Amino acid sequence: MPDFLDANLRSQLQTAQIHNSIRHIQLFLVSILIIFLYVYCVYQFNFSHFSLYFNIWFLLTELFVGSFWILTTTRFKFKQYTISQAHHWVQFLCLGIGILIATGISLIYYYLPQVNPSFEPVHALTLSALMLIVTQTLALTFLTQRLDYFCLIFIPSIVPYFISQFILTDQINQLFHLTVNFVLIVILLCANSTVRIHKRLSALYLRNGQLIKNAEQQVLRTEELCDQLQNEMNKSKEIELQLQQNNQQLEQKIQERTFDIEQMNRNLENQQQNLDLAHEIAGLKPWDWNIKERHISVSNYQQQKKLKHSKEHSIQLQNIIHPDDLLCFKTALKQHLRAETDRYEATYRVQQSNGDWTWVHDIGRVIERNPSNKKPLRMVGIQRDIHQERTDQERLKLVASVLEQAAEGIFILDKHLNYVNVNPFYEKITGFDKGQCLGQHLFALTSNHKSAQQQNHQAILEQLARTGEYDGELTEKFSTGKELTFWLHINAIQDEHNRVINYIGIVSDLTERKLQEQRLSYLENYDTLTDLPNRFYYNYQLHQYLVSHQDSIQQLAVIRLNIDRFRPLNEYLSNNGGDELLRQVAQRLRLTNTDALFLAHLNGDDFAIVYEISHIRPSIQQHCERIQDAFAEPFEIFGQDHIITVSMGISFYPEHGRQLDYLNNCAEQALTEAKRLGGHTMKYYSSDNTALLEQGIYLERDLRQAIRNDELVVYYQPKIDFKDQHVYGFEALVRWNHPTKGIIPPALFIPMAEKTSLISDIGRIVIRKTAKQISYWNSIGFKNICVSVNVVAQQLQRGQLLSDLDEAIATYQISGESLELEITESSLIENSKTVKILLDQIKQRHINIALDDFGTGYSSLAYLADFPIDILKIDRAFIANIGDGKQDAIISAMVAMGKAMGLTVVAEGIETEQQLCYLEKLQCDIAQGYLFSKPLSEKNATEYLQLHKLIPS
Template identity: 70%
Template sequence: MSDIQDEYVKQHVSAAQITNTIRLSRFFLVSILIVSLYVYCIYQFYFTKPSFYFNLWFIATELLSCLSLLIISIYFKPHNFALNHAHRWLQFQCLAIGSSIAIGIGLIYYYLPQYNPDFSHVNALILSALLLIVSQAFALTFLTQRLNYFCLAFIPAIFPYLASQFITTETSNYLFYLTINFTLIVILLCANSTTRIHKRISALYSKNNRLVKNAEQQVLWTDELCQQLQTEINRSKDIELQLQLNNQLLEQKVKERTFDIAKMNADLENQQQNLMLAHGVAGLRPWDWNIKDREILVTDSKHQKTLKPSKQHHHQLQSIIHPDDLEHFQTSMKQNLRGQTDQYEATYRIQHTNGKWKWVHDIGRVIARDPNNNKPLRMVGIRRDIHQERTDQERLKLAASVLQQAAEGIFILDEQLCYIDVNPFYEQLTGFTHDQIIGKHLFDITSNYKPQQRNSHSSIINQLDKMGEFDGELNEKFLSGKELTVWMRINAIIDEKNRVTHYIGIVSDLTERKLQEQRLSYLENYDPLTDLPNRFYYNYQLHQYLVSQKDSIKQLAVIRLNIDRFRPLNEFLSNSGGDELLRQVAQRLRLTNAEALFVAHLNGDDFAIVYEISHIRPSVQHHCERMSKAFSLPFNIFGQDHIITLSMGIAFYPENGRQLDYLNNCAEQALIEAKSLGGNTTRFYSNKNTALLEQGIYLERDLRLAINNNELIVYYQPKINFSDQNIYGFEALVRWNHPSKGIIPPNLFIPLAEQTSLISDIGRIVIQQTAKQIRNWNDLGFNNICVSVNVVAQQLQRGQLLEDLDHAIQTYKISGSSLELEITESSLLENSVTVKNLLDEIKKRKINISLDDFGTGYSSLSYLADFPIDILKIDRSFISRIGQNKQEAIVSAMIAMGKAMGMVVVAEGIETEEQLQYLQDLECDIAQGFLFSKPLPESEATTFLEQHRLIPS
């Protein structure tokens, strides 16, 4: 607490110092104005020779003082400025004024005696001392709230005098300097003392203010305590008065109760006769057993009393009691006779003369005992026929059990439709307890805020009034918060005069069944992964649009969408990542297709959109472009961003078809065309699509037959060494020798094969035929031949490539160095670790690895460093544009990079001497292209090889 008070005092003192200095600095500035004017006038009056620098100093000092006064008056009004800003301003102001005084003293003391011969050094000493002492006296008066303000004005001002003591060599002024030094020291000491006095005064003032505030707070607290005390005193008086009133009321109640008891005793005596009459009316048969005399007085069914020997009566009674109830009767009787129970009570069955069993209820008590041995002397009791009552009770008990155990809500209403009883299941349905429901009107426990609900309730009540029954389904929201769908049946109960006395209602909860129906409907019509309509609901809804569309819908577009390269991306992300991607794609489709009629998820990565074509909506082309733009933003899957693209196929109604299946097929064909173009594009259906689709189907069928019938052959294109123009080797290129169409180039069937597993089969055939041809060339003496074979990503990933290579090498007994595998950059993208391990195994067989089409795919220098690549093959697209500066720069960089990494550089697609010369100047290693030879069949390749004998490099 002391630290807090010290901090408060410290802050208050600091603020008071700055505030007081701001207020007093006005007087200080006015004083500087006056003393500067006084010194200037003395000089001008007694020494008539004017000085430019002295005049300039006077004007600058006056302007500085006036400007400072103006700033203080405008920006530092009382209680309206920031302390830190005021503190910085005071420091600047004091330093500026002190510096100005120092400049004036320097001019008077050093400059004027030299400039004006009439102005002696004695005059200079006197006039400068006057300026110094008077200005510092004012500073001592107005700037000592804080010592640093005074020092900022004092130290610059005395600097000329202090400097003169070390500069001048005259000894006549020593006494003057000693006097001035002493005076300045005294002024500084006075300033320090004054600052401390001001600080103490501010601290005392702060503490006094705090004490005053604390005292005022204590006074307020005291007043509040006094008020609370007075309130408690008043409350105590009120309690005392209330106690007195309660005592008076209690006395009055005791008197009233005493009077009531006396009246009740009189009434009991009067009602004794009535009780005897009631026994007769109620069918009660009193009996009185005189145990001491062994006699019993009984009343028969005609209310005639008969005195019998008790032994005979008990023997007769036991003979007509049901055997199952006899033990209970005897035990109850013995317990009361022995004094073990206060009264005897037994319910049992007796047999009447007609042979039927009737229930009776017997109750009695020993009213007299022997005081010596406590043996019973007299016992009285009443027997009552309860057969009908017992039957009714069992029926009521059974009905109550059914009511309690029923799995449906049951309620009973009076004639005013107010609840008089409900079963537990109805309590559970409504969310109210039994006591909360009883007495309320039928629909008082439901919300009636909406007009539809009020109308429904009024209709039910009117139907009950007119017909006496209601049977129907209701959606009710109870005031307890529960909202249910129920089936309610209410029937009226009428009396013998055909008047309604009660209503019986049965309520069945249909909520779970409705939810189950909705859940089944949802599972039937919606995809649970994306929450989009599934294929079934899509076909149903599209069919509705086609056969019963509104008059306003004249034209529709069916848009089929597919995620490009979803399968490898799904394998990379795993199943959970793929599912998350599909959910995000579905969400983005919802956001970008707000104007569409329908968005559905058909299966896998296939989606469909039904879009109405209208002049008030964007065109289909614009809508698809907007979707493509929206999908340019990355998808964040488990913390990683992925860019995906869409292929879209579009068919129009009614232009492309009026039937559901045909319209879907048209959109599917357009989508297939978009996928065949590499994806990330939109295609519209046309009649040509059908021909292309049929052509693709027939081509695939024929290609499968071609593989089985050995119709695939290999052509060989030579590779030439740049250094000596000799043959380095060949590139194996597959061709299809169709029996009716002749040679089919690879660009017509290789893309189709890459979409199926046929490309792996084709690759296996090329490797086998190439190995066989190498064996033939080796037998002809061409032992250093090297043939390259193209390998696609599917061959790397299916796991059969290594086995195919080993089989070819072992079958034809060739060296692995005579084979070279050309792999595209895109093949290295997927499963890079697996691919690297596979390439390492291939390298162990001394097979060379070439990176084909370098620069055209997903180029990355990391491939060259991470994978065991021996040869870098520059794509023909770069070679064909040699002659363009930018292209030449790229080719030059590729060659330089490959050679720097110790790779063999191959340039394919050379067709002109200019291209050959340019590459030769760059010291490219191997050339390939039509300039040397087109791809040749086996026999022509052998002839070419014989004409250009291979010289080992």
């Protein structure tokens, strides 16, 4: 490329080459289609032989070249494509055409002579040479704008010939190869020359185009200069006219200025009057000292001038100026008269006519000096009364001193709640310097990233905007890292128009008080001996886990730990030794149970540990074994080693209960069992409802739901009179008709109900349903049926049993003789006096009372004598062993004792004829058991009653 081409011209040249190549390649593609069609037709007409690969090549070639032509024509319209896209597209076409040409030459040269005997090698040479030379000539014609385009066609096309020179070496082929090689070299040289010519022509064309554009720009510039020259001439004429106008205006301005000067003189007179008025209002006394003539003109506050001699005025000043200020006054005046200071300024006290001292501020300046020796000739000044200002300044200093020395944080805000001033104590408690505070918003110093804190700040701002006052306790973390609990009081300061102009805040540090509260809280919640939580805090924290963390904590284990034989050891070690042992036990427990939720010292030698149960944590068994292993090491107490063992009782939440007291009771019961076994062991709490719990039924929750849904039903087991074999009555037995599990026997839910208030609810339901059933039986003709209902100790002690009985009797209109209450011996142990009063009240309602399970509990004849018992019920455990001599003797004694005391004797659990005959011989009164019937539903009990009014002997 010529050296005179610059970078811009090079870019334009490349663009022009690509544009020309896009335009020419369309003609080249059409020419290629014609050449390939011509070669195919020549072969088909002269050598009509079917050739599969040659036909495929022809079809694919025509298809691809035609597609290339269509895409080039439609996609690459003028100025509708980018240069980069066009360049890559032309490269792709050239390479593709070259490959197609090479493929065709290979097929003609190598393939066709093999499949067509009539197509001789010389024909192959001729036809392939035709294709090669013509296609390269067309490429030389259309694609020599850039040499790389031509080479992408030329190089693939000559590959078959190049390879054939090494394969076919006969004489004819050698001559042909020499000829073709020469032709190809000539074509390549021509292509190179053509490319260079095209580049030069294009460059010259672009250069000429630039020269033409430059010439046109020069012509335009010349025309613009001519226009500018004409404009300058026009402006010169306008300036001449403007000068004439300005002369006229100047004369007018002089007249106007003369008038303005006169007006200014009048204004100066008015200003002098205003100045005098301002001096009078501001309390200023101007003075004018003519030093040369030694007299001074002094004006009073009413601007009345008085002329005095300098010496007279000096003597008067020395008499009225305070002695402590006189030296300062003289020094300041001398320094200025000697030109040592720029102006005279002094503050001193003068004595009034009434004897009071008043502060004045005196300011003056020498306005005229002798040019030769610089001695002052004239001096003027103003004296101002500053007594009120001085008093206010003293008060402000006092307030500032209070602000600086105050032991509470004080800050001042503007009306936008930005800091205006803070005292040192506020800087101390926040950790910010005064400079860091000023200009900042009230809460800009805090790390208010939490939403709750932001809401609190917003509430404070709203209250200030609403009431102008805030008073409350805050806990804030400042950006300095300090966290502070303080009491904040803010008041709004208003002007005479009741507009808020400032806010004043007082901050009282509550850190020490909070520390005192923490110390009190520690003393309240922690054991001072072991530094562990005490019983109060333990119960509170366990309750929090049970109530507040139900979603996050699914299972808990409560371990109650007790030191074995601590009392004798404590007596041996003395009190101090016992305390030291407890401290070491607490420390060892603390180190052993680092992953426990809670560790507490309840009292004496009693400790509690709470663990969360999880599949990713060790089991409770492993925790307890680790504790026992830790206690295998001796404790050193006052130089002596002591081996200590511990007993542990464990209960689980929610398996053993969901209430705090019940979990603790279960753990205590397990601990008692461990102590009963001799200590140095662990025991898990177990209950009768374990099987049901293992089936995944949460009895307490489901039982409460069952009571609400009326799922409890009453079954009735017949009781037979030995004398007349009639049905004497029934025993009411509760059953749970679970919606999914069917009938659940009472042995699975009654024990759990007895540990909660549910047993009273169940008893109330049984009494009501039994009374309803008795009423029904009475209505169908069975008037003398007596039904017994079991009553537990909780019902006797809660005080609702009488009201439940009265309500049932009144609602269903039955008599008291139709009801019979069965009470166990254990119910009579506690509060026996209260229970006796209650039983007497029940007897007043003609309700029979039976002592159930006699002989299995804390049997005492005193119960039979002291309490109003009507019926004695022998437990099934004795009846089942009839035939054993000792058991027979016990049963015989029970029946005889009941008969002797006038009681009705009932034998329950009769299952065989032998048992029935034996009891009949003993003249037992009532029989009950599976020999007669199992417990029946309401419907079945009615049917039984109708069918078995009389049992044959």
